[in-house]
Amino acid sequence: MASSFSRLIRFIATDGKVYYGNAILPTGISDAAKTTKANLIEGDIFSAAARVNENKVLDVKKLLAPIDPREVKTVRCLGLNYAAHAKESNMPIPQNPILFYKPVTALTGPTDPIPVPTMAQIPPEGIDYECELVVIIGKPARDVSEAQSLDYVLGYAVGNDVSHREWQIKKGGGQWSLGKGFDGWAPFGPAVVSPKLIPDPNNLRISTKVNGKTVQNSTTADMIFSVAKTISFLSQGTTLLPGDLIFTGTPQGVGMGMKPQLWLKDGDEVEVALEGVGSCTNKVVFQKAVNSKL
Numbered sequence: 156m157a158s159s160f161s162r163l164i165r166f167i168a169t170d171g172k173v174y175y176g177n178a179i180l181p182t183g184i185s186d187a188a189k190t191t192k193a194n195l196i197e198g199d200i201f202s203a204a205a206r207v208n209e210n211k212v213l214d215v216k217k218l219l220a221p222i223d224p225r226e227v228k229t230v231r232c233l234g235l236n237y238a239a240h241a242k243e244s245n246m247p248i249p250q251n252p253i254l255f256y257k258p259v260t261a262l263t264g265p266t267d268p269i270p271v272p273t274m275a276q277i278p279p280e281g282i283d284y285e286c287e288l289v290v291i292i293g294k295p296a297r298d299v300s301e302a303q304s305l306d307y308v309l310g311y312a313v314g315n316d317v318s319h320r321e322w323q324i325k326k327g328g329g330q331w332s333l334g335k336g337f338d339g340w341a342p343f344g345p346a347v348v349s350p351k352l353i354p355d356p357n358n359l360r361i362s363t364k365v366n367g368k369t370v371q372n373s374t375t376a377d378m379i380f381s382v383a384k385t386i387s388f389l390s391q392g393t394t395l396l397p398g399d400l401i402f403t404g405t406p407q408g409v410g411m412g413m414k415p416q417l418w419l420k421d422g423d424e425v426e427v428a429l430e431g432v433g434s435c436t437n438k439v440v441f442q443k444a445v446n447s448k449l
Contacts, residue, residue, distance in 0.1 A: 159207050160196060162187045162346040163310060167217045175200055176215070177207045178346055186433035187346030188265055191215050201226075201293060201309065201397040220264045221312060221347045222291060226398040230257040230341060231389060232287075232316060234331065236404025237377045243412035252380050252388055255331045257316075257341050257402070265344030265435035269425070273444045275319045275337055282419040282439070285316035285405035286363040286371050286427035288356060289343050290382060296395040304386035307395070308350050313361070313429035314343035315437065316402050317419075320411050341402070345433045353431050356382040360430040361406060366423055370413075373406030375429075 162178040164187060176193030180186075195211040198204045200222075234253040235241045241248055263269075271282060293309030316335060323334025353359070357378055363371035380388065385403060389395060410417035419425065421441035428434040 159205055160349055161352055162190075162348050163196065163200060163221055164190060164193055164215070164344075164346045165219045165221050165223060166193065166215045167219065168213045169216050173219065174213060176213060179212070185431055186428075187344070187348070188218065188433045188435070190218070190346075218265050218345050220262050220342075221344045222398055222400070224259050224262045227259050227262065228396045228399055230259060230262065230400045230402070232257055232335070232402040233380070233385065233404040236379050236385075237373065237406040238379055239373065239377055239407035240405055240409065240412075241379070243407045243409070248379060252385055254389070255335070257332065257336050260338050261336050261341035262400075263339040263342045263437075265342060265437075267339060267342060267437060268440040269315075269317055269342065269437045270337070270339045271421070271439060271441045272337055273442060275322065276441055278321060279420070280416075280418045281319045281321040283318045283320055283410045284363050284365065284370070284419060284425050284427070285318060285409055286361050286429070287314050287316050287402045287405050288359065288361060288375050288382070288429055289314040290356075290386065290401040290403060291347050292386075292395045292397060292399040292401070294397055296386065296390045297393065299387055299390045301383045301387040304383045304390070305350060307386060309397070310347035310349050311353055311356055311429070311432055312343045312345075312347050313427050313432050313435060314341060314402055315363075315425060315427045315435060316341065316405060342435050342437045343400070344435050348432045362428050363408065364426040364428075365417070365419070370410070370417065371406055371408035373408070375403075377406055378404065
């Protein structure tokens, strides 16, 4: 899908208003998280009529989720889509993509906290990180071929499929979404990078750091189902809509697979990064109990 932008961001400007913009980065810098200025994007970002106004430069006060969650219809996610991750999970290589969903309320920005509700604090062990390449669909896609599928991509971001393994595996009744769908458990960003800057999404370094220590360090080339194959598969008989997100799975190195296991704790800082896109850095915050009245 042709786009006028290079790195689309959504941000709060110094006037307190929210805008879409094209990130302005210094020469040699590709991490959109480091942007402090942007050219205003005018018009519907999913329309060919959208334009970057190079005469309108705005100061970036805070980066938000690069796509307004109100414009996202569905958040699809793949499980066990990296060969080495399937091996560390002691699971067979899947024959077809393993699909689950996150609610739109899980979406949050590249610097927002990861809130852990009291339900997910019992037990406190089991909270895990997953760096993932995120695909943003730019136009309706149904029954598309693998060869054509990348033409439907608005751009790429990096995300963290935050998960609670206890609720995902043991307490979720066999459904993964409960342990992965809490509010704010899908930070993504820092920008939507145009396919013209990333012609091959399956040739990128991807990583996670916890409190500055690298725990995941891999490449999207290890995907079992490539981005093109995934989009084609998910579009068979089902329409993918503009704004839909696809979290494409995580590489090896998750906390569940560590020996000893490494679980996220209150106050931990998690950074997920994708080559050519940038990084999201989010702090884990355990929420206090709230007495609710029916």
